[in-house]
Amino acid sequence: MSADAGTPAIELKGISKAFGPVQANKDISIRVMPGTIHGIIGENGAGKSTLMSILYGFYKADAGEILIGGRPTPIPDSQAAIAAGIGMVFQHFKLVENFSVLENVVLGAESGARLTPSLSKARKLLTDLAKEYELNVDPDALIQDLGVGMQQRVEILKALYRQADILILDEPTGVLTPAEADHLFRILEGLKAQGKTIILITHKLREIMEITDTVSVMRRGEMTATVKTAETSPEELAELMVGRKVLLRVDKTPAQPGKTVLEVENLRVTDDKGVERLKSVSLSVRAGEILGIAGVAGNGQSELLEVLGGVRPATGTVRMNGTPLDLEGARSDARTRREQGIAHVPEDRHREGLILDFHAWENVGFGYHHDPKYNRGWLMDNDALRRDTEAKIARFDVRPANCWLTAKNFSGGNQQKIVIARELERNPDLLLVGQPTRGVDIGAIEFIHQQIVALRDAGKAVLLVSVELDEIMSLSDRIAVMFDGKIMGERLPSETNERELGLLMAGITDTDRAHSAEEVEANLAKSVGRRVQ
Amino acid sequence: MNLPKWADVVLIPLINLLLALFVSGLVVLLIGEDPVNAMKIMVNGAVGSTYGWGYTLFYATNFIFTGLAVAVAFHARLFNIGGEGQAQLGSLGVALVCLALPWPHWTLALPAAMVGGALFGAAWAAIPAYLQARRGSHIVITTIMFNFIASALLVYLLVGALKAPGMAPESARFPEGTFLPNARDVFAMVGIPFARSPLNISFLVGLIGCFLVWLLLWRSRLGYEIRAYGHSEPAAKYAGIAPFRIIMITMLISGGLSGLMAINAVMGEQQRLLQDNVLGAGFVGIAVALMGRSHPVGVLLAAILFGALYQGGAELEFETSVPREMVLVIQALVILFTGALDNMVRGPVTTAFLRYGRRRPRAEPAE
Numbered sequence: 001m002s003a004d005a006g007t008p009a010i011e012l013k014g015i016s017k018a019f020g021p022v023q024a025n026k027d028i029s030i031r032v033m034p035g036t037i038h039g040i041i042g043e044n045g046a047g048k049s050t051l052m053s054i055l056y057g058f059y060k061a062d063a064g065e066i067l068i069g070g071r072p073t074p075i076p077d078s079q080a081a082i083a084a085g086i087g088m089v090f091q092h093f094k095l096v097e098n099f100s101v102l103e104n105v106v107l108g109a110e111s112g113a114r115l116t117p118s119l120s121k122a123r124k125l126l127t128d129l130a131k132e133y134e135l136n137v138d139p140d141a142l143i144q145d146l147g148v149g150m151q152q153r154v155e156i157l158k159a160l161y162r163q164a165d166i167l168i169l170d171e172p173t174g175v176l177t178p179a180e181a182d183h184l185f186r187i188l189e190g191l192k193a194q195g196k197t198i199i200l201i202t203h204k205l206r207e208i209m210e211i212t213d214t215v216s217v218m219r220r221g222e223m224t225a226t227v228k229t230a231e232t233s234p235e236e237l238a239e240l241m242v243g244r245k246v247l248l249r250v251d252k253t254p255a256q257p258g259k260t261v262l263e264v265e266n267l268r269v270t271d272d273k274g275v276e277r278l279k280s281v282s283l284s285v286r287a288g289e290i291l292g293i294a295g296v297a298g299n300g301q302s303e304l305l306e307v308l309g310g311v312r313p314a315t316g317t318v319r320m321n322g323t324p325l326d327l328e329g330a331r332s333d334a335r336t337r338r339e340q341g342i343a344h345v346p347e348d349r350h351r352e353g354l355i356l357d358f359h360a361w362e363n364v365g366f367g368y369h370h371d372p373k374y375n376r377g378w379l380m381d382n383d384a385l386r387r388d389t390e391a392k393i394a395r396f397d398v399r400p401a402n403c404w405l406t407a408k409n410f411s412g413g414n415q416q417k418i419v420i421a422r423e424l425e426r427n428p429d430l431l432l433v434g435q436p437t438r439g440v441d442i443g444a445i446e447f448i449h450q451q452i453v454a455l456r457d458a459g460k461a462v463l464l465v466s467v468e469l470d471e472i473m474s475l476s477d478r479i480a481v482m483f484d485g486k487i488m489g490e491r492l493p494s495e496t497n498e499r500e501l502g503l504l505m506a507g508i509t510d511t512d513r514a515h516s517a518e519e520v521e522a523n524l525a526k527s528v529g530r531r532v533q
Numbered sequence: 534m535n536l537p538k539w540a541d542v543v544l545i546p547l548i549n550l551l552l553a554l555f556v557s558g559l560v561v562l563l564i565g566e567d568p569v570n571a572m573k574i575m576v577n578g579a580v581g582s583t584y585g586w587g588y589t590l591f592y593a594t595n596f597i598f599t600g601l602a603v604a605v606a607f608h609a610r611l612f613n614i615g616g617e618g619q620a621q622l623g624s625l626g627v628a629l630v631c632l633a634l635p636w637p638h639w640t641l642a643l644p645a646a647m648v649g650g651a652l653f654g655a656a657w658a659a660i661p662a663y664l665q666a667r668r669g670s671h672i673v674i675t676t677i678m679f680n681f682i683a684s685a686l687l688v689y690l691l692v693g694a695l696k697a698p699g700m701a702p703e704s705a706r707f708p709e710g711t712f713l714p715n716a717r718d719v720f721a722m723v724g725i726p727f728a729r730s731p732l733n734i735s736f737l738v739g740l741i742g743c744f745l746v747w748l749l750l751w752r753s754r755l756g757y758e759i760r761a762y763g764h765s766e767p768a769a770k771y772a773g774i775a776p777f778r779i780i781m782i783t784m785l786i787s788g789g790l791s792g793l794m795a796i797n798a799v800m801g802e803q804q805r806l807l808q809d810n811v812l813g814a815g816f817v818g819i820a821v822a823l824m825g826r827s828h829p830v831g832v833l834l835a836a837i838l839f840g841a842l843y844q845g846g847a848e849l850e851f852e853t854s855v856p857r858e859m860v861l862v863i864q865a866l867v868i869l870f871t872g873a874l875d876n877m878v879r880g881p882v883t884t885a886f887l888r889y890g891r892r893r894p895r896a897e898p899a900e
Binding site for chain 2 (some may be wrong): 020021309310334335336337338344346352353354355358362365367369370378379382
């Protein structure tokens, strides 16, 4: 516990919350001093979000007390939280797309039946804030025309308009480029200098180290430690989060690339709304190498994976081991792709990779249910499928090791292990893998990375798409950066850095020159995909 | 949170049913009748004699077919409201087969009539299915409209091409070789007395249908694809399952099952094609599938329950001054409570299970 003198801006005492048999929060106590940035870090399911939901009045704690500015303050609903000076910036923004910035800021906090006084008050506040904190946003722009970084700023402005003194941000950098994240951190520093208290929830160790003053670590619903950031290290935090030593770097030998497995030329995709999502993409992947596709979410990476995986039609040329693939016709489906030696770990395991209401064993056959070894004529050989599932569960250490559990009852990491096991054990010539460690705990991340590298070392080609730049940097043998449906450039991990990749992700190719934050943002706003999302 | 399976499939439907009966009792009380007595008459009328059982199971057979039809479509997340129309077309198919030849024996006529009924029912479902799969026209809307078209088509044929000499708009009587073995005759062969009722061999066909639907959904590759598609279309595409194919095949099976109802109602009882031979069974099938949780065993049990309600209701109307409409009210309440108000019961039951059920804490990660 922090031993600082003075009254904490916010203090939690012995907060507990159970959902049925699941203890989401167990006797949690924290003190956050005013004018500091306090990080809360923990794996998925550690109970961070539950704790913040209690603080914001979405859930009622079973036990415990919340003190704001030293006074016990019950928070039965979000109205009470706002009244107590708490503002929340959610991971998924809560904005009305076709309202202007001003209207969104005022929404729900209008001072009367007439809108104009509130709007002019908000306009004045926005002008003042823009000067103070680098929070410049055009008050009359429609939300749907703004980039993600701007939208997040509107969320912060909403909280400030409601006179929040305590600002909680839930995974704020998940959708930002490095440049945007830096900008956000400058805003937070500015707010801190004005005496605001900030609670930052994240799973990214780098951010914690960069910006917080103190950090609390959560594991399995408990607060395992609260330390001063200056006195800790990423390795120590990771160990506190997982409960054992973790390897933060991927351990791999240099690639031994062989013959070209995948060749993509002039690939174009237009979606149902007529928006061009891929604009003449060309790339190639060789056997025994991992090509990483970096980029901010929504710049065409998903479409690239979907086209190659047989989920979405396209025009252009794709050759697999020299044979052209059907991109639009009857043989452009996912089943044919699997037969052609392409395995696909989709970006969103809940939406695509798994049927959440199916048992684990049913999911292990998913996509490969035509395989003769799972079938006896017209009927499926469920026993064979279950035996295979048990073997995969054992080899990939899926927990709990129960092939009858439905997919939704596994944790994110174990769900992903089921998908990875299913796709990797096919020994494909080409593995398509999207966001392999999204929502996956650190322990499982290590394991999944090892599996992907092992497949590469076995001489297979891997196409990796990830929005986590760290992951791209550490796994890839070659990096291609996508922006607005185009490949902006290719780099070798050893010859590039996050700054350069970050600029490429914003569509800026002359990376030697210095660029202002405004320039990066203006360019990002050009990307169609990011707005349509 | 997950409920234990038995609570999901037995306890909740049971509570729903009791609630529905309780409210029905209140309504009976309101119109000045004794609810306890009314209940006695209904139960007695439905299952108190072989006569009652005969009618109950005869109605149940209709509901088994239409219930299975709705259930199969549900698994692909298709809401087939068109059971009524598909069953009417099925009756046309059965009638055409029965009238086409001087059938020598029912063992020949039945398989042929089944093919006819299923084909016509499936064909009627195929058009809305195609419109859904290719054009995105909502299947709920199109199948409802096809019910009206089916009804009009039948009237047109029964006052025209198929009309038998006489006043009534009905077809000629089927040849005797198409008459299906009656429960009374079958039981008489083994020496058990069974009252005269329209219950016939179609009930057994229905039971086999339940088994085959189970086999299809949970043991076959096609059923696996249907269920996967029903849970998530993006996931199905990812797995190489073509939505068009699944929508078409599922609706063909569903329409075929609805069409099969005619072997019981038309071939088994009426023995001629009447203008209104389905009598709402297509719609009751929706309630049956809802209450039966889209599982063939659940459908079977729910079909028998609704059969009993039909038969008990008829007795109630006969023996008391409770009007026919009252029976409809009771049925509607059962549908309301089992279908629409399911979550009203589910919520408290789930909470009760969480609170008083397993108390041992489990080390499970929470979100």
